Amino acid sequence: MQPISSVKGKxxxxxxxxxxxxxxxxxxxxxxxxxxxxxxxxxxxxxxxxGNVFDDPAYAGAPILIAGDNFGCGSSREHAxxxxxxxxxxxxIAPSFSDIFSGNAFKNGLLAIVLPQxxxxxxxxxxxxxxIHIDLETQTVTTPFQDxxxxxxxxxxxxxxxxxxDEIGLTLKSSDAISAYENKLSASQPWLSPNQA
Amino acid sequence: MSAPQTLYEKIWNAHVVxxxxxxxxxxxxxxHLVHEVTSPQAFEGLRVAGRRVRRPDLTLAVPxxxxxxxxxxxxxxxxxxxxxxxxxxxxxxxxxxxxxFGIAYIDATDVKQGIVHVVxxxxxxxxPGTTIVCGDSHTACHGGxxxxxxxxxxxxxxxxxxxxxxxxxxxxxxxxxxxxxxxxGVSAKDVVLHITGVLGASGGTGHVIEYTGSVIRxxxxxxxxxxxxxxxxxxxxxxxxxxxxxxxxxxxxxxxAPKGNQWDAAVAxxxxxxxxxxxVYDKVVHINAADIAPSVTWGTSPEDVLPITGVVPDPSSFxxxxxxxxxxxxxxxxxxxxxxxMTDISVENIFIGSxxxxxxxxxxxxxxxxxxRKKADNVKWAIVVPGSGLVKQMAEAEGxxxxxxxxxxxxxxxxxxxxxxxxxxxxxxxxxxxxxxxRNFVGRQGPGARTHLVSPAMAAAAAVTGRLTDVxxxxx
Numbered sequence: 001m002q003p004i005s006s007v008k009g010k011x012x013x014x015x016x017x018x019x020x021x022x023x024x025x026x027x028x029x030x031x032x033x034x035x036x037x038x039x040x041x042x043x044x045x046x047x048x049x050x051g052n053v054f055d056d057p058a059y060a061g062a063p064i065l066i067a068g069d070n071f072g073c074g075s076s077r078e079h080a081x082x083x084x085x086x087x088x089x090x091x092x093i094a095p096s097f098s099d100i101f102s103g104n105a106f107k108n109g110l111l112a113i114v115l116p117q118x119x120x121x122x123x124x125x126x127x128x129x130x131x132i133h134i135d136l137e138t139q140t141v142t143t144p145f146q147d148x149x150x151x152x153x154x155x156x157x158x159x160x161x162x163x164x165x166d167e168i169g170l171t172l173k174s175s176d177a178i179s180a181y182e183n184k185l186s187a188s189q190p191w192l193s194p195n196q197a
Numbered sequence: 198m199s200a201p202q203t204l205y206e207k208i209w210n211a212h213v214v215x216x217x218x219x220x221x222x223x224x225x226x227x228x229h230l231v232h233e234v235t236s237p238q239a240f241e242g243l244r245v246a247g248r249r250v251r252r253p254d255l256t257l258a259v260p261x262x263x264x265x266x267x268x269x270x271x272x273x274x275x276x277x278x279x280x281x282x283x284x285x286x287x288x289x290x291x292x293x294x295x296x297x298f299g300i301a302y303i304d305a306t307d308v309k310q311g312i313v314h315v316v317x318x319x320x321x322x323x324x325p326g327t328t329i330v331c332g333d334s335h336t337a338c339h340g341g342x343x344x345x346x347x348x349x350x351x352x353x354x355x356x357x358x359x360x361x362x363x364x365x366x367x368x369x370x371x372x373x374x375x376x377x378x379x380x381x382g383v384s385a386k387d388v389v390l391h392i393t394g395v396l397g398a399s400g401g402t403g404h405v406i407e408y409t410g411s412v413i414r415x416x417x418x419x420x421x422x423x424x425x426x427x428x429x430x431x432x433x434x435x436x437x438x439x440x441x442x443x444x445x446x447x448x449x450x451x452x453x454a455p456k457g458n459q460w461d462a463a464v465a466x467x468x469x470x471x472x473x474x475x476x477v478y479d480k481v482v483h484i485n486a487a488d489i490a491p492s493v494t495w496g497t498s499p500e501d502v503l504p505i506t507g508v509v510p511d512p513s514s515f516x517x518x519x520x521x522x523x524x525x526x527x528x529x530x531x532x533x534x535x536x537x538x539m540t541d542i543s544v545e546n547i548f549i550g551s552x553x554x555x556x557x558x559x560x561x562x563x564x565x566x567x568x569x570r571k572k573a574d575n576v577k578w579a580i581v582v583p584g585s586g587l588v589k590q591m592a593e594a595e596g597x598x599x600x601x602x603x604x605x606x607x608x609x610x611x612x613x614x615x616x617x618x619x620x621x622x623x624x625x626x627x628x629x630x631x632x633x634x635x636r637n638f639v640g641r642q643g644p645g646a647r648t649h650l651v652s653p654a655m656a657a658a659a660a661v662t663g664r665l666t667d668v669x670x671x672x673x
Contacts, residue, residue, distance in 0.1 A: 018398050023639060030262075070398055070432065154219075171360045178223075178360065
């Protein structure tokens with residue numbers, strides 16, 4: 001994972017609630033065995049509509065997306081995070097995210113920033129004309145108009161994002177603890193080693 | 198003496214390998230189900246980093262999403278190749294990756310093949326008190342057996358393959374208590390649709406939900422799996438039902454379930470997992486069974502639920518302005534007018550299947566409605582897709598396949614099928630489908646497809662009349 005500590009730039013003012021993973025990337029795009037190239041299918045259904053924010057030149061290349069409640073609900077497909085990253089999006093700001101999507105976003109260095117609806121409403125206005133700045137170190141979202149919104153983030157995730165931590169490598173350092181757990185488990189619950197059918 | 202604990206807390210605490218200062222825990226994973234869609238990039242990641250699978254014995258691979266549901270073997274018993282080159286490539290990748298990393302693989306032509314969430318419980322691979330993951334959001338399903346089961350993304354699939362653990366923060370706990378007695382024609386699917394309508398699509402976000410109460414206790418394992426399956430549709434990380442005698446009777450003798458003395462020890466442990474008296478949930482929601490009718494969705498979010506006796510809502514009737522906008526968009530997509538009786542909506546397609554409703558009990562419920570009846574002429578496409586080869590075999594032994602075919606429905610091979618249309622089973626643009634699956638998202642069953650989520654009995658009733666129908670009108 002590449003380290004990420006801030007994102008600054010234009011933002012797509014999408015604002016929709018319940019943006020599900022089928023909207024972010026339809027199932028037809030899941031047949032790939034690679035992580036790249038999914039930006040072409042990102043938000044395909046929305047992009048088929050005239051006047052959509054993604055094809056509005058005012059927001060071309062925006063690194064931020066602003067959405068409504070429950071962003072990324074639905075499937076566990078990490079293709080959703082890959083597709084958004086491939087489209088050039090580095091951060092999403094919404095009042096809430098589905099648990100699985102926010103995990104997938106984190107694994108790919110895509111910031112999933114939670115702010116209350118009134119902050120979202122304000123940022124939707126600002127995004128029409130000006131840049132938005134997300135700073136992970138200070139956990140704030142700011143605008144050129146002195147708006148300053150603080151957000152919460154899990155400290156472990158913050159650490160991994162800022163330092164670009166390879167999480168599997170990190171966990172593998174705990175191999176001895178995992179082995180000890182496995183030994184304890186095979187003694188207390190021997191049935192957990194399944195009888196392969 | 199330790200403080201009273203919930204079922205969720207007991208399973209969580211039993212799986213902590215390490216706890217960090219910030220509260221994040223390294224959680225051991227007992228069971229990992231792998232399918233062809235969300236795993237290729239994970240195996241590739243292992244290969245690139247030169248990593249192996251830590252516990253192949255705790256991992257089981259089954260293809261399900263891409264498989265066509267038409268015949269898989271020709272008259273000579275040879276494999277029929279998959280026509281779609283991308284689907285074929287994804288299946289070949291799993292076929293190659295499983296043996297390369299030493300993982301047990303159930304082949305597409307094996308009678309044990311099926312949807313991962315049907316296969317796991319059926320084989321006794323999924324057990325109470327375990328942690329179960331899969332790169333699929335409906336992994337919550339296995340919570341019906343009292344397992345802490347949840348969907349993960351591909352990076353986490355790779356993490357579990359490499360370490361048999363996940364770095365997780367504990368979720369909040371919620372109790373959804375359903376008390377009373379279900380009326381005629383009301384099934385587990387109606388219960389979970391109703392719960393989703395009450396909680397909303399994000400009502401469970403950040404929580405693990407334990408479903409309790411007399412209604413849940415009275416359900417079969419098939420019914421409990423249906424409920425827990427859709428925990429994700431109200432946003433929950435996982436669903437849980439406390440294991441009890443119904444659970445143990447279901448699991449006993451299954452191929453991968455414990456045997457002999459180990460069985461007795463396992464049951465004793467599983468009994469100890471029930472939530473202690475006095476344990477506190479972060480949130481509690483009460484549902485009265487008498488309020489639950491045969492249910493149906495009208496919109497493009499699973500929270501858009503109505504009793505079948507209802508009418509298409511007016512977007513202005515919602516208090517939340519963002520819901521008003523969403524409802525209008527949903528009605529435009531669904532081609533519906535406010536005030537229309539749900540039972541006046543005609544359907545051209547019927548899908549009975551998916552990890553939510555493709556088990557034997559689901560097929561029996563649909564067949565009971567279809568027996569001696571024919572599908573309506575305006576129903577152009579109606580398929581029944583059993584959840585596994587073993588479900589199919591059992592249904593055929595009971596003669597259910599003949600009931601479906603005599604009614605004019607197609608009897609197919611197992612897989613995920615038209616739930617998400619990654620295989621050739623899709624609903625045409627602009628047409629409606631009464632579907633026993635779990636999501637009515639825009640384009641879910643095919644571009645432009647209009648989905649109404651219902652129970653198996655309700656889907657069968659819609660097949661008979663050619664419109665959304667109150668199944669109670671067709672019951673004796």
